[in-house]
Amino acid sequence: MNKLSRWLPAAAVPIVVVAGAVALPAMSAAGDVPDRRPEEVLDLIASSAGVAFSGTVEQTSELGLPELPESDMKGYGSSDESAVVEFLTGDHSARVFSDGAEGQRVQLLDRLAERDLIRNGSEVWAYDSKRDEAIHAVLPEDAEWSAPATPPDLAEALLAKIDPTTAVSVESGNRVAGREVYDLILTPRTEESLVAEIELSVDADTGLPLRVEVDSTDGTDDAVSVGFREIDYDTPSPDLFTFTPAEGTVVHEKQPTPGVAPAMPEPPEPVVTGEGWASVVELPGDVLASADPEQAALFEQLTVAVPEGRVLSTSLVSVLFTSDGRVLAGAVPVETLQAAAR
């Protein structure tokens, strides 16, 4: 009996750990905010322009792409293409700072590396720690600026697309990053799209969009989710928005001409069929002809053969590369693309 009691601590530890893991997330009680109509929430979002904040954003994707094994070797000279695939399949976190006006900084926290994007007025710097290279650009006077893939900027892009094909409703009572939020639910009014609904969580107090989640009709909840894990509304230190390249950092100067993306050929005009959420975009362009062996191998791995060519199928977007050199894409099932390709 006495011997048995010596093992009690060893039995107690797992119980404490499990209890802690269950109890801690449940601690954040449901919020209590007045009900609002969708238009009021949209006004609230509009009022959040100029809010200073800093926080950590997490992005997760469950797109159903074949997962490439992560390894400790990641970043040991991997190509840009596999970096894109890795971005689509993996989870990422970034730190975002904004002074509410002309200073923004996004730090993409990679494993043993970091990519920074710093904007201060018209000055823009991009830094890549893996190559120890920086890109410097001066924005033209009237340039639009948006930080890539942060919840507020994603929300802005989404809301610009709200039209009669979208049903909008509001739920409340949730919390994101410890803040009470209104959930703006955007539901496509069509059965043909892969997008089931988009949930946009808006800080009930400041109006800042804190999280965007996209559910797929194939049953995948949160096929894509981008949201703050923690947020702080203190104005960040101005030092964060200046960048002085270190001695030894290679600096590339870029002078963007207004309206035209630098060093990119004029994109061909796309053909759009269908409407709203079920629209299909068709582009001419033979991907396979211009691919090098490494890209081709990656392409083979990600796509499957269909009678019309090869298809990349995810839970939110399908892309069809036809054998006659066209690319069709849309937030629709593969069959819709195949029908459109005929």
Add this chain to the structure above:
Amino acid sequence: MSQAETTGTRVRPLALLGSELGLLFRRRRTWAMLAALALVPVLIGVAVRFRPNAESGPPFLTAISENGLFVSFTALTVSVPLFLPLTVGVVAGDTIAGEASLGTLRYLLVAPTTRVRVLLVKYAAAAVFAIAAPLVVLLAGIAVGALLFPIRDVTLLSGVTVDAGGFAVRCALLVVYVAVSLLGLSAIGLFLSTLTTVPVGAMAATIVLAAASQILDSLPQLDWLHPWLFSHWWFGFADFLREPIVWDSFQSNALLQLGYVALFGALAYGRLSTKDILT
């Protein structure tokens, strides 16, 4: 008399730890392992010196020829998955089983002390080694880098530079991070060491577990398991090389390692306190 007794009991645990540390750091094997760890940055430094234009390699490698101080970071990155768990596994696996195989565990427990205290002191000595090991790697890296390459202010992952003082602070933080990372593994080794009288068995089992944990961590199909693996945050030390410093991974890591120390410490206590010590 009572006063003498209280000071006696107060001093004894520290004296026990002191003698244990003396035992550990007087062993030729401990010094051989620390020397092997110091050899990692030496090899990296010499290799880069002769072939400076490597296109790819472990992180920080390409920065070495510009700034020798990066030898230390490269060496730490290379040591974290293999060499550090290897040496820590040897030290932790030897703690109890080593005494048992020499037949000295009996005498250790006959001395006026408790089995809990023996366990604590053994674990504390292993933890001190977990601090010493990454410290040796970093210091040797700095020395080799300064000897073979030009040195200058270090550019952090965020693209900003820190001066010598800032670099020293970051190095100290890195040692703390890596040492904390190895505490869970040390506790596992301590428990395994109470199971056997063959120290090599406990060492090998500890090292195999360290490798297995890292393999499981690299399988995307098991992503629900990843946050519970003791090796999951091992590479998070790079968060101390950002500006401003990211503390999230250190906090998660510390909590996780605490859980492992509590669990395997309790298991080791259960085993050692109920075991019939025959050797």
